[in-house]
Each structure stands twice: as C-alpha cells, then as structure tokens.
Amino acid sequence: MRVSNLFGLTLRELPADVDIASHQLLLRAGYVRQLAAGIFSLLPLAQRSMRKIEHILRQEIDAIGGQEVSMPVVHPAEIWQKSGRWDDIDDTMARFVDRRGRDMLLAMTHEEVVGELCVSEINSYRQMPALVYQLQTKFRDEPRARGGLIRVREFVMKDSYSLDTDNAGLHEQYKAHYTAYFRIGARVSLPLLAVRSDTGMMGGKVAHEFMYEAPIGEDNLAICDSCGYSANREVAEFVKPEAPGAEAAELSKVETPDAKTIEDLCTLLKIGPEGIAKTVFLAAEGGDGPATLVLAVVRGDMDVNIVAVRNHLKAADVRAAHEEEIVACGAVPGYGSPIGIDRSKAVVLVDELVASSSNLVLGANDFGFHYLNGNHGRDFEGDQVLALAGAFEGAGCVNCGNPLRMTRGVEVGNIFKLGTRYSESMGARFTDEAGQEQPIVMGSYGIGVGRLLACVAEEHHDERGLVLPMSIAPFQVCLVSLARKEPAKEVAAEIYQELQAAGVEVLFDDRDVSAGIKMTEADLRGIPLRLVVSERSIKNGGAELKARTAADGEIIPRDEVVGTIQRRIAEELDALRQAADQSPLWTEGDDG
RNA sequence: CGGGGCGUAGCUCAGCCUGGUAGAGCGCACGGUUCGGGUCCGUGAGGCCGGAGGUUCGAAUCCUCUCGCCCCGACCA
Structure with a gap:
C-alpha cells in the first residue's frame, strides 16, 4: 500500500474530549x-490489525478443537x-419490531442461538465434546459508553461455546480456553491476568475474567502478590480483621448535627471509621413488582459489595435507593440504620464483621442524631448475616493471609462454566450411553476483538505514537522514501516491489511531502520497522532500517534489504510464539 | 438514571457576559520556497453558529424546549 492512496488521515490535533491514550492515538494515527x-468505523489500518487479531484467535481456538460458525446478529424474541433473558435484561438489549409485528432484537451474545443449534444438531453423546465459535458483531446499548474502543456499544467478539456430556468434559474445555487465552495475550504482546469473577446474567457457577491491568480499567481487582490469588472485587474473598472484643455498653442517643457522612462522624465523635456501622440503602429489582428496599450494614471503613447483595437476594438488579424509598420504611437519610425502621418494608443484611463487633455508632433515624454503643443481636438484627463488604487494599488474602493489592483492569475476555443453564431452558438435550435424555453441559468464552486492539495500543505506545507488535501491526514495515x-x-x-513480491506487508510513503511529516507519521502509526531510502542512505551503502522501539537505525546493503527485513519479521513473530508456548496451564482445583 | 461540561469552517478553538455585516490557527487548492523529524511566504475556497420555538427593528449572542457528544457517579450479559 502506498501512503498516497491510504484511506484515512492522521490528525495533528485531537478532539478535545478524548483523554485515554489508546483512544487518542488510534484517532490521531488514522485507525478509527x-x-x-x-x-x-474502522479505517484500513485498524481493519488490517483486526484481521490479524482475528487470525490469531482462529488459530488458537481451532487448535483446541473449535469449529467456526456464524450466527445471526438479529434474533427473534x-x-x-x-x-428467560428477554424479561431479565433491561434496555441494554436493543429491541425492535419487524414489519410483521414480530418482536426482534440485536444480539448481545449467542447462547440462545447455540441452544437452538444444539436442539437441531445434537442428538447423541457421540457428538460431543464439541466446540463452536464465531467472530461476530454484538450490540449492547450500554447506559454509558466510554474510553474509546475500550467500552463500546457495537463490537466484534470472538465467542466460543463448548458442548459436553458432563462437568468433567466441560472442565477440560474450560481449561483449554484458559491456556488458549493466555496464548492469545502472549501472541499480541498483551499481559493478561486471570481473575475469578461473578457469573452475572450469564448464569452458571464458575467464571474467570482475563484482565489487562491498567489504570484506565473499569473493574476493580484484588491481587495477592504472595500466592497469586486474584479475583474481581465483586467476588474477592478476604480475611476479616478481628473485631476488638469489648463489654457491651449501654445504647445511648447523641446529637450529631450536620454529621451525615462517616468522615463527619469520625471528626465529631473523635473515633475511627471502624467504630461505625454504615448503613447503605439499596433497592433490589427483579420481576414486575416494586423494588425491595435493602439495608446493607458494613463497618464504616469498608464498602458494600453490591454483587454480594445481588447474588444473595438473587435479584436481577441492585441499585442505590431513591430518597422516597428510604423514607418509606421510616429511615432518615444521612442518619439511617436498621434501628427503629419498619422491618416489614425492608430487608436488612449485616456484614459478619459488624455482627461480631461491639459498641458501634449507628444512625438514629432521627435527623441530627446517632446512637452510641449499638450491638448486633441486642439493638438491631439482620435478616441475614453474611460477607457483605468488598475487598480493600491491604485486606488479608483468603489463601495465605498476606495483604491484598487492589488494582484496576480492563476485561479483555471471559470464560464461563454455564452448566445446563441454557440447555435446560432451551431444551438442548442428548441421549447418553444408557439411553437416557440429558441436558447438554455448556460453557461460553468471549474475547472482545476491538477491545483487545485498544488494550494493546494502551500498553504499547510512547510519546511519538503507537508501537504495535509485529503480530498485529497493520503493516510490518514502513518504507519511507526521502529520495528527491x-x-x-x-x-x-x-x-x-521487491518487498511486496517477497510477501512483506509494506506501507510505502511515496508522497512528495517533507521528511518530517513522513517520519512523524510513520512513528505515529506504530509500524514496527521503518526503512528509509534516500540519496544519503544510498551514498552510505543502502537503506536505513530502524525498529520503532530502537533509538537508531542501521544501514543495510541494497541487496540484503529484503532478506534482512524478512529475517527481522520472522524473529519477532517467533519470539511472540515462543512466549505463547510459556503460557500458564490451569492450576486450580479440578472442579474450578 | 443523577450531577457537571460542550455543540460556531474538515480539525482545534475565539466571539456570547454587554444583541448590530461570522473570526484565527491547522488542514485543503494554487504559486513560490525548503528538503533526514509535522519548512517558510503569498493567494484562495470553505460556515443555515446542532435543531425548533420565543423575545427584539435586529439573535451565534437573551429565554424555553429539544437532539447530540464528553466527563464523574449509578450500571455493565
């Protein structure tokens, strides 16, 4: 490709409202x-990179037995x-009515279609294990898209679906994906971290997310650098500190004007946040009825893990309660607690640490007042005592007790053990060896292709632009002619001509513009190798080859140019493959 | 969905408060200049000031509504 023909411009200036490096660079360099x-839209540069990523995905999923299919983007309701998900999922699902009045939707994911295919194609245990996958567009009308390609509404996903006769078979395919995902990360030079995760709306029991650790990530992760435990904060377990034992003192009500926050209370009462029981008002939704008010009580120095609440209540959705909902049970926002509310109108969940602590400060449900010396079991009682608090920096690792590190990550991929969640509802059954009908045991495994590209851009760039790995760069070498x-x-x-004939993917900057523009743009686009041909380079003996990552180039004799470049490309691709061969194998328990 | 911000030329922005003939830089076209890190000079084209309604002799500017985009939070199979 000649730059003079390349569709898509580089930008000198950025749209003002872009603040993530990967997004800025992909825009500036003319990728998206x-x-x-x-x-x-993906411009040719991004499209070429996406094709390469997709090729790697195909190779790796084919290698674990995948067969590529293509399922529709538009589904009948x-x-x-x-x-059951037509009713369970909110407006994130884009729905429409076709001309015959039939309810339709844009696919968010494809478990249902796989289920239908199983009904028609799978009859016998002899047909399993099976693995189908596709690279297909999904549409999820997120309430808020952000971060450029990191979080989008329309995107291409590699999604695979494993079909097995039993859990042991599912586990084998799950393990295979676990390693394949690390291999994929290695081949695109993106460090990934597998963390245990919530199963959310997908259902099922066991799930891992593959995270790219980065400050721009939207997920909070708890990592133990000592033993390797890692989990999404939504499901992270940790060892609670011991509650200091103390004789229960008498409950007393004190005036606490203008002390609506934990911080205010600490200042006013001269105590630490661990001496306070914080009540968070939530609303659990699910089904058609009104939302259920939930009082979640955790210690003042901790946060409520919303996912723990959702999973405990089996609610479709848990959100912050509105003021009217809070007032309806007799509680006073800012001074709220379970003491004295109308218990018939609310569910009270209490963190186990609060339950074992004594003499805590709680809201008095009276404007401007709190209680001192509140004790669980005496002054208030939860409908349920459970692990409600989310993990935090320095909390004890559940495995080894060492302090957890909290960090952020971008979810590049995930793997779910679905079990029979979909096969049962969709009627996807097979006949086993004993002639009995059984539900197919399913797994589902996704990787966002565009998000992967964005993460690689985020990981590999410098002040001059993108620095893409050889495996997914849109071109392998940029030939810059400075010849006059x-x-x-x-x-x-x-x-x-020679490079093209040799199968090298080359971008030829043949334009009649200044050297500075060509050099700047070559750097910005992130193409791994740059070959400069000019009067000067020829006088010096050939052409100047420089890696995007190197400070200086070297002169390659004219007749060795093609061979040298081919060798450099092969070396870099080999290095990435070798890194992939070092990918971790599944090490956790056999049942996950 | 709650809070905040922004919509003016292809891009980045000024002008709005205090109403009176729509601006700059970049990019683009043309001419010259320069030639190994976004050269320099000149000439020119290019805008229904997001949309609708209102106030006014007169609206980019003031008011109302609406649409879009961005950020924070909520949410996220």
Whole structure:
C-alpha cells in the first residue's frame, strides 16, 4: 500500500474530549473514527490489525478443537423468551419490531442461538465434546459508553461455546480456553491476568475474567502478590480483621448535627471509621413488582459489595435507593440504620464483621442524631448475616493471609462454566450411553476483538505514537522514501516491489511531502520497522532500517534489504510464539 | 438514571457576559520556497453558529424546549 492512496488521515490535533491514550492515538494515527457514542468505523489500518487479531484467535481456538460458525446478529424474541433473558435484561438489549409485528432484537451474545443449534444438531453423546465459535458483531446499548474502543456499544467478539456430556468434559474445555487465552495475550504482546469473577446474567457457577491491568480499567481487582490469588472485587474473598472484643455498653442517643457522612462522624465523635456501622440503602429489582428496599450494614471503613447483595437476594438488579424509598420504611437519610425502621418494608443484611463487633455508632433515624454503643443481636438484627463488604487494599488474602493489592483492569475476555443453564431452558438435550435424555453441559468464552486492539495500543505506545507488535501491526514495515530525484526514487520504488513480491506487508510513503511529516507519521502509526531510502542512505551503502522501539537505525546493503527485513519479521513473530508456548496451564482445583 | 461540561469552517478553538455585516490557527487548492523529524511566504475556497420555538427593528449572542457528544457517579450479559 502506498501512503498516497491510504484511506484515512492522521490528525495533528485531537478532539478535545478524548483523554485515554489508546483512544487518542488510534484517532490521531488514522485507525478509527467515531460515528456515535460507542459506535466506531474502522479505517484500513485498524481493519488490517483486526484481521490479524482475528487470525490469531482462529488459530488458537481451532487448535483446541473449535469449529467456526456464524450466527445471526438479529434474533427473534422467542428464543430469548425461552431462556428467560428477554424479561431479565433491561434496555441494554436493543429491541425492535419487524414489519410483521414480530418482536426482534440485536444480539448481545449467542447462547440462545447455540441452544437452538444444539436442539437441531445434537442428538447423541457421540457428538460431543464439541466446540463452536464465531467472530461476530454484538450490540449492547450500554447506559454509558466510554474510553474509546475500550467500552463500546457495537463490537466484534470472538465467542466460543463448548458442548459436553458432563462437568468433567466441560472442565477440560474450560481449561483449554484458559491456556488458549493466555496464548492469545502472549501472541499480541498483551499481559493478561486471570481473575475469578461473578457469573452475572450469564448464569452458571464458575467464571474467570482475563484482565489487562491498567489504570484506565473499569473493574476493580484484588491481587495477592504472595500466592497469586486474584479475583474481581465483586467476588474477592478476604480475611476479616478481628473485631476488638469489648463489654457491651449501654445504647445511648447523641446529637450529631450536620454529621451525615462517616468522615463527619469520625471528626465529631473523635473515633475511627471502624467504630461505625454504615448503613447503605439499596433497592433490589427483579420481576414486575416494586423494588425491595435493602439495608446493607458494613463497618464504616469498608464498602458494600453490591454483587454480594445481588447474588444473595438473587435479584436481577441492585441499585442505590431513591430518597422516597428510604423514607418509606421510616429511615432518615444521612442518619439511617436498621434501628427503629419498619422491618416489614425492608430487608436488612449485616456484614459478619459488624455482627461480631461491639459498641458501634449507628444512625438514629432521627435527623441530627446517632446512637452510641449499638450491638448486633441486642439493638438491631439482620435478616441475614453474611460477607457483605468488598475487598480493600491491604485486606488479608483468603489463601495465605498476606495483604491484598487492589488494582484496576480492563476485561479483555471471559470464560464461563454455564452448566445446563441454557440447555435446560432451551431444551438442548442428548441421549447418553444408557439411553437416557440429558441436558447438554455448556460453557461460553468471549474475547472482545476491538477491545483487545485498544488494550494493546494502551500498553504499547510512547510519546511519538503507537508501537504495535509485529503480530498485529497493520503493516510490518514502513518504507519511507526521502529520495528527491533519480536514481534514488527508482531505488525506493524497486525495494517496494521487491518487498511486496517477497510477501512483506509494506506501507510505502511515496508522497512528495517533507521528511518530517513522513517520519512523524510513520512513528505515529506504530509500524514496527521503518526503512528509509534516500540519496544519503544510498551514498552510505543502502537503506536505513530502524525498529520503532530502537533509538537508531542501521544501514543495510541494497541487496540484503529484503532478506534482512524478512529475517527481522520472522524473529519477532517467533519470539511472540515462543512466549505463547510459556503460557500458564490451569492450576486450580479440578472442579474450578 | 443523577450531577457537571460542550455543540460556531474538515480539525482545534475565539466571539456570547454587554444583541448590530461570522473570526484565527491547522488542514485543503494554487504559486513560490525548503528538503533526514509535522519548512517558510503569498493567494484562495470553505460556515443555515446542532435543531425548533420565543423575545427584539435586529439573535451565534437573551429565554424555553429539544437532539447530540464528553466527563464523574449509578450500571455493565
């Protein structure tokens, strides 16, 4: 490809409202353009990179037995009604009515279609294990898209679906994906971390997310650097500190004007946040009825883990309660607690540490007042005592007791053991060896292709632009001609022909613009190798080859140019493959 | 969905408070200049000031509504 023909411009200046490095660079370098919130066009550079990523994904999933299929983006509502998700999922699902009045939707994921295919294609245990996958568009109308390609509404996902006769078979495919995902990360030079995760709306029991650790990440992760325990904060376990034992003192009500926050209370009462029981008002939704008010009580120095609440209550959704909902049970916002509220109108969940602590400060449900010396079991009682608090920096690792580190990550991929969640609802059954009908045991495994590219851009860039790995760069080498006249111009054109003939993916900057522009743009685009041909380079003996990551280039003799470049490309690709071969194997318990 | 911000030329922005003939830089076209890190000079094209309504002799500017985009939070199969 000649730069003079390349569709898509580089930008000198950025749209003002872009603040993530990967997004800035992908825009500036002419990879992507935004059409609407969370909806992007891929220009040729990005499309070429995406094709390469997709190729790697195909190779790795094929290697664990995958067969590629392609399932529709538009689904009839019926199959989602069958699985139950038509009603469970909120406006994140884009729905429409076709001309015949039939309810339709845009696919968010494809478990339902796989289920339908199983009904029609799988009859016998002899047909399993099986693994199908696709690279297909998903649409999720997120309430808020952000971060450029990191969180979008329309995106291509590699999604695979394993089909097995039993849990042991599922576990084998789960393990295979676990390693394949690390291999994929290695091949695109993106460090990944597998963390235990919530199963959320996907259902099922066991799940891991593959995270790229980065400050721009939207997920909070708890990592133990000592033993390797890692989990999404939503499901992270940790060892609670011991509650200081103390004789229960008498409950007393004190005036605490303008002390609506934990911080205010600490200052006013001269205590630490660990002496306070914090009550968080939540609303659990699910089904058609009104939301259930939930009082979640944790110690003042900790946060409520919303996912723990959702999972405990089996609610479809848990959100912060509105003021009217709080007042309805007799509680006073800012001075709230379970003491004295109408218990018939609320569910009270208490963290186990609060339950074992004594003499805590709680809201008095009276404007401007708190109680001192509140004790669980005497002054208030939860409908349920459970692990409600989310992990925090320095909390004890549940495995080894060492302090956990909290960090942020971008979820690049995930793997779920679905079990029979979909096969049962969709009626996807097979006949086993004993002639009995059984539900198929499923797993589902996703990787966001565009998000992967964005993460690689985030990981690999410098002040001059992108620095893409050889495996997914849109071109392997950028041939920059700084030749002003013949014969140097002809030499550049010849080298371009030779590289192309040798199968090298080369971007030829043949434009009649200043050297500075060509160099700056070559750096910005992040192409791994740069070959400069000019009067000067020819006088010096050939062409100058420089890696994007190197400070200086070297002169390559004219007749060794193609061979040298081919060798460099092969070396870099080999290094990435070798890194992939070092990928971790599953080490956790056999049942996950 | 709650809070905040922004919509003016292809891009980045000024002008708005205090209403009176729509601006700059970059990019683009043309001419010259320069030639190994976004050269320099000149000429030119390019805008229904997001949309609708209102106030006014007169609206980019003031008011109302609306649409879009961004950020924080909530949410996220």
